[in-house]
Amino acid sequence: MANSIDTTTLVKAAEDFLASVKNFDGNPIARAALVKQADNLRYHSEDGFGTILRQFDGIHLTAAMNVLTSTGILVKIPTEGTISSNELAKAVNLDESVIQRAMRIVCAQGIGEERAPNVYAHNAKSLAYFDEGGKWFFKCIIDQDFALKQLPRYFKTHTRDDLLDRTKSPYAFAHNLEGKTYYETISADPERLEMFNKTLVQMEKTVPVLGMFPFSSLKTEVAAEPDRPFIVDVGGGLGEVLMSIQKEAPAGFGSKMILQDRPDVIDAIPSESIPHVTKMAHDFFTPQPVRNAHVYLLRRILHDFYDPVCIEIVKNIVSAMGPTSRLLIGDFVVPEQSHIGDDFMVYWMDFSMMMLTGQEKTASQFEKILNAAGLELVKIWPFRFGAQAIVEARLKAA
Ligand SMILES: C[S@@+](CC[C@H](N)C(=O)[O-])C[C@H]1O[C@@H](n2cnc3c(N)ncnc32)[C@H](O)[C@@H]1O
Numbered sequence: 564m565a566n567s568i569d570t571t572t573l574v575k576a577a578e579d580f581l582a583s584v585k586n587f588d589g590n591p592i593a594r595a596a597l598v599k600q601a602d603n604l605r606y607h608s609e610d611g612f613g614t615i616l617r618q619f620d621g622i623h624l625t626a627a628m629n630v631l632t633s634t635g636i637l638v639k640i641p642t643e644g645t646i647s648s649n650e651l652a653k654a655v656n657l658d659e660s661v662i663q664r665a666m667r668i669v670c671a672q673g674i675g676e677e678r679a680p681n682v683y684a685h686n687a688k689s690l691a692y693f694d695e696g697g698k699w700f701f702k703c704i705i706d707q708d709f710a711l712k713q714l715p716r717y718f719k720t721h722t723r724d725d726l727l728d729r730t731k732s733p734y735a736f737a738h739n740l741e742g743k744t745y746y747e748t749i750s751a752d753p754e755r756l757e758m759f760n761k762t763l764v765q766m767e768k769t770v771p772v773l774g775m776f777p778f779s780s781l782k783t784e785v786a787a788e789p790d791r792p793f794i795v796d797v798g799g800g801l802g803e804v805l806m807s808i809q810k811e812a813p814a815g816f817g818s819k820m821i822l823q824d825r826p827d828v829i830d831a832i833p834s835e836s837i838p839h840v841t842k843m844a845h846d847f848f849t850p851q852p853v854r855n856a857h858v859y860l861l862r863r864i865l866h867d868f869y870d871p872v873c874i875e876i877v878k879n880i881v882s883a884m885g886p887t888s889r890l891l892i893g894d895f896v897v898p899e900q901s902h903i904g905d906d907f908m909v910y911w912m913d914f915s916m917m918m919l920t921g922q923e924k925t926a927s928q929f930e931k932i933l934n935a936a937g938l939e940l941v942k943i944w945p946f947r948f949g950a951q952a953i954v955e956a957r958l959k960a961a
Pocket residue numbers: 746763767797798799800801804823824825828845846847848861862863864867
């Protein structure tokens with residue numbers, strides 16, 4: 564029955580949660596697993612209408628936070644001590660009731676505190692909105708939320724093929740920039756481009772590149788052929804991924820580490836911020852100019868596209884690969900079937916990718932893409948939590 568509680572399942576979920584609480588050691592992976600189990604407990608506890616109501620919690624939290632950040636209310640709350648809604652209303656020139664109503668929503672969800680009626684103070688969670696990462700990530704959520712709400716209108720006015728057309732993305736449609744690709748759309752607005760790049764830096768902290776493929780294990784083979792570039796990060800963004808990889812491969816084991824991206828991204832990176840890295844403007848829709856590197860990395864690139872485009876991008880790298888070159892694809896690997904309590908990030912990421920004519924892939928989809936481009940899948944290196952992984956491929960044996 565949809566609305567009855569399966570007590571056995573609920574007790575099991577509660578016991579799993581309690582065991583994780585008792586073993587919790589404060590590390591971010593353990594915390595992510597703990598939160599997931601708390602979510603799971605909720606899913607098994609609520610009835611059908613409760614599930615619908617939960618969506619109201621989420622949209623009002625986002626809307627209230629958007630008001631608090633965009634009007635400057637949040638920034639006017641002192642980092643030490645308290646402030647009343649009356650003082651805040653004068654400071655931002657808004658009706659006091661707006662502040663009280665928005666603050667109730669966020670404080671009740673643990674973001675900031677109402678110390679006395681209509682008197683507020685920050686806590687660690689409200690201050691997280693001022694961190695460089697939190698600030699930009701929240702802007703990205705608001706931007707994406709706006710575009711996601713236009714999806715029904717998009718599907719009413721577009722064909723099935725349009726969804727696969729890079730110049731007809733739902734994101735460009737939402738911003739009245741149809742005709743431009745997603746990256747042309749974000750580049751059309753410097754603030755949006757900055758938001759995108761800063762969000763990626765934050766994502767790198769949330770979903771790191773290390774902990775899957777063992778980059779340190781390549782030391783001997785790279786040192787044996789030092790003239791071959793160690794790694795080419797294709798569409799590498801601001802270079803933070805190559806900086807992380809240097810923790811396992813200091814200074815690229817003495818061989819070149821090359822960062823490729825679009826010219827406007829590359830030009831904006833100060834060279835001193837990415838030591839031991841060579842910058843190179845390159846369009847991954849053209850053949851790869853760096854030949855026979857030990858590693859070619861495509862991290863969070865293929866999820867921006869549907870399969871035919873991915874095959875084109877991979878083929879452009881294959882044309883430069885030598886017999887022992889590896890292609891590493893860092894993306895989520897979507898489970899073949901979803902289950903209640905699955906890590907949710909892979910699914911929201913996949914849905915978000917639809918906005919820019921992209922898609923997260925299953926293992927079998929990766930295998931098809933690689934096969935069509937002349938590669939074979941060697942191994943999928945999973946992360947210890949969630950669906951993030953590195954897919955390793957090499958040229959097909961002759
Ligand atoms: C989702 S980001 C991933 C960045 C980085 N690999 C990471 O994991 O943080 C995609 C990157 O691809 C770059 N990009 C988009 N189109 C490109 C193209 N045609 N050629 C080269 N880079 C491109 C973007 O500028 C962006 O930095």
